[in-house]
Amino acid sequence: MTTARxxxxxxxxxxxxxxxxxxxxGYDGTSMEHLSKAAGISKSSxxxxxxxxxxLLKRAVxxxxxxxxxxxxxxxxxxxxxxxxxxxxxRRMVEMLIAELPYVTLLLRVRGNTETxxxxxxxxxxxxxxxxxxLKAAAADGEVRGDVEVRLATRLVFGMINSIxxxxxxxxxxxxxxxxxxxxxxxxxxxxxxx
Amino acid sequence: MTTARxxxxxxxxxxxxxxxxxxxxGYDGTSMEHLSKAAGISKSSxxxxxxxxxxLLKRAVxxxxxxxxxxxxxxxxxxxxxxxxxxxxxRRMVEMLIAELPYVTLLLRVRGNTETxxxxxxxxxxxxxxxxxxLKAAAADGEVRGDVEVRLATRLVFGMINSIxxxxxxxxxxxxxxxxxxxxxxxxxxxxxxx
Numbered sequence: 001m002t003t004a005r006x007x008x009x010x011x012x013x014x015x016x017x018x019x020x021x022x023x024x025x026g027y028d029g030t031s032m033e034h035l036s037k038a039a040g041i042s043k044s045s046x047x048x049x050x051x052x053x054x055x056l057l058k059r060a061v062x063x064x065x066x067x068x069x070x071x072x073x074x075x076x077x078x079x080x081x082x083x084x085x086x087x088x089x090x091r092r093m094v095e096m097l098i099a100e101l102p103y104v105t106l107l108l109r110v111r112g113n114t115e116t117x118x119x120x121x122x123x124x125x126x127x128x129x130x131x132x133x134x135l136k137a138a139a140a141d142g143e144v145r146g147d148v149e150v151r152l153a154t155r156l157v158f159g160m161i162n163s164i165x166x167x168x169x170x171x172x173x174x175x176x177x178x179x180x181x182x183x184x185x186x187x188x189x190x191x192x193x194x195x
Numbered sequence: 196m197t198t199a200r201x202x203x204x205x206x207x208x209x210x211x212x213x214x215x216x217x218x219x220x221g222y223d224g225t226s227m228e229h230l231s232k233a234a235g236i237s238k239s240s241x242x243x244x245x246x247x248x249x250x251l252l253k254r255a256v257x258x259x260x261x262x263x264x265x266x267x268x269x270x271x272x273x274x275x276x277x278x279x280x281x282x283x284x285x286r287r288m289v290e291m292l293i294a295e296l297p298y299v300t301l302l303l304r305v306r307g308n309t310e311t312x313x314x315x316x317x318x319x320x321x322x323x324x325x326x327x328x329x330l331k332a333a334a335a336d337g338e339v340r341g342d343v344e345v346r347l348a349t350r351l352v353f354g355m356i357n358s359i360x361x362x363x364x365x366x367x368x369x370x371x372x373x374x375x376x377x378x379x380x381x382x383x384x385x386x387x388x389x390x
Contacts (some may be wrong), residue, residue, distance in 0.1 A: 028209060135387075144387045148378045152370055154381055157356025159352050167350055175347055184342045187351055191386030192330075192339045195277060 011049050011059075018056040019102045024130055027057055027106075028113060054116050057106075061120040064107040067096045068127050083189075084142035086134045090188055092162055094181035098168060105165040128154060158186055204236055206244050206254075213251040214297045222252055222301075223308060238336040249311050253300075259302040262291045263322050278338035278384075281329045285383055288356055288377035293363060300360040323349060352383055 017039045021030050032053060035041045050056055071077055075087040096106045107124065110117045132154040138144035161184060168180065175183070212234045216225050227248060231238045245251055267270055271283035292299045302319065305312045327349040334337035358380060363375065370378070 005286055005297070063360075085359050086387075139385075143389065145381065145385070145389060148381050148387075149370065149374075152375065153382065153387065155354050156361055156379060157387075159361070160355040163351070163354025166354070175344065179344075180347065183347050184351060186340065186343050187348065187383070187386065189386045190386045191341075191382065192281075192343075192348065192352075193383045193384045194338065195342060 009039065009045065009049070011158065014039055014041075014046065015056060015059055015063075016102070018053070019060045019106055022057065022060070023102055023109070024169065025103050026101055026109070027053075027117075043174060054114060058116045058119075059109045061101055061116070063111060064100055065120065065123045065127070066101040067100050067103075069095060069123075070094065071087065072127075072130055081143060082134055082141050085108035086144070087102050087185055087189055089131060090157065090161070091181045091185050094164065095177050095185050096160065097164055098170070098177040101165065101170065107160055108165060128158060130194075131158075143158070160188065204234065204240065204244070209234055209236075209241065210251060210254055211297070212256075213248070214255045214301055215253070217252065218297055218300050220310075221304070222248075249309060251257055252309075252315075253311045255298055256302045256305060256311070259295055259298040260315065260318045260322070262295050262298075263288065264318075265326055266291060267322075275328055276287070276338060277336050278331035281326070281333050281339070282380055282384055284326060284329060285352065285356070286376045286380050289359065289379050290372050292356065293365070293372035293375065296360065296363065296365065296390055303357055303360060323353060327351075354381065355379060 009081065018030075019039045020155065021034055024080050025034060030053060032043050032046065036044060039046065039183055050059075071089055071092040074088065077085050077092070079085075080088075081088055107120060110120045110124075110152070112121050135157075136142065136150045137153055139146045139150065164180060164184075168174075213230055216229055216233045217346065220229060225240050225248060227241065229304075230251070231241060232250065234241065245254075266284055268289040269283065269287065272280050274280075275283075285288070302315060304320075306317045307316050309315050327345055328347055330352075331345045332339045334345065359379075360376060363369075
């Protein structure tokens with residue numbers, strides 16, 4: 001039995017190529033032709049794996065979304081005081097964002113032009129809402145300041161975390177995922193000033 | 196003397212139309228034809244005001260950059276303890292971002308494909324560097340924590356501030372510019388947790 005080059009492609013490797021091309025050209029600006037060239041396989045070989053580019057988008061953003069929701073199921077996100085649970089979620093969000101950088105980058109760029117994109121935006125909103133509820137509980141508990149409105153605080157914290165996709169590069173010497181996560185936790189929970 | 200419609204256009208109003216179109220379509224995706232349609236004036240009328248779309252881009256990002264650099268010249272940014280100066284700069288950056296929302300949004304989307312874009316990126320880097328120096332001085336002074344590396348802290352704080360362009364809409368009932376600025380200052384300097 002011989003193995004032609006295209007047979008070495010699995011749905012997983014095709015997905016990672018597609019995510020790279022989507023991030024470079026934008027999802028709207030990517031054609032099956034672009035994907036075929038980047039993967040070095042024919043369009044019909046791609047159609048052997050997936051129904052089209054929207055299925056690749058769905059798989060890619062699902063990977064990021066599943067990663068985010070899985071954090072909420074971790075023990076430290078479920079058990080304990082709300083502020084500690086929130087701290088765990090923030091730390092893990094940063095680690096997950098860095099571990100799945102291209103997938104989360106794509107998720108954050110989704111704009112809502114297709115059904116899959118709207119579905120992804122809905123799930124992102126659900127996730128944001130779950131984190132906002134945790135922040136609310138922590139404020140009600142008196143552990144977290146009550147003088148910044150919950151929705152505004154959630155947006156700003158997500159803004160800080162999500163901005164990491166703009167500059168973090170795993171191949172450049174710099175902070176590790178744990179160092180970045182620790183820095184975010186310190187800034188978000190204790191701030192810059194010495195108490 | 197009669198006033199034709201195109202004569203009511205000043206470089207200023209043309210600029211605000213151009214910035215809106217650049218933000219909607221992307222700078223690369225905007226043609227003089229798009230600008231002419233959006234402004235409701237002929238291309239030759241536009242050329243009466245400016246040499247082309249790159250001049251409009253330069254004027255637009257200059258407005259945002261000049262606004263940012265002007266903050267550093269304000270008295271509270273120059274006089275006092277470094278941490279207080281930094282706090283002033285952070286607060287004013289948020290207020291400026293909201294006051295000049297479309298111009299700052301455009302500046303943050305600049306990617307470096309043209310000479311003007313590269314020039315804008317250079318000036319943004321200069322500004323970031325000036326703020327990082329202030330943070331470094333505040334840490335050396337012992338007023339600000341030294342356990343988060345200065346460049347990383349600067350990136351995260353800028354990430355939080357810049358993310359405001361993604362969701363802030365002046366026409367929607369919500370937080371005012373001062374409320375958002377106050378929330379950012381509280382989070383960045385004191386964090387979420389009660390001391």
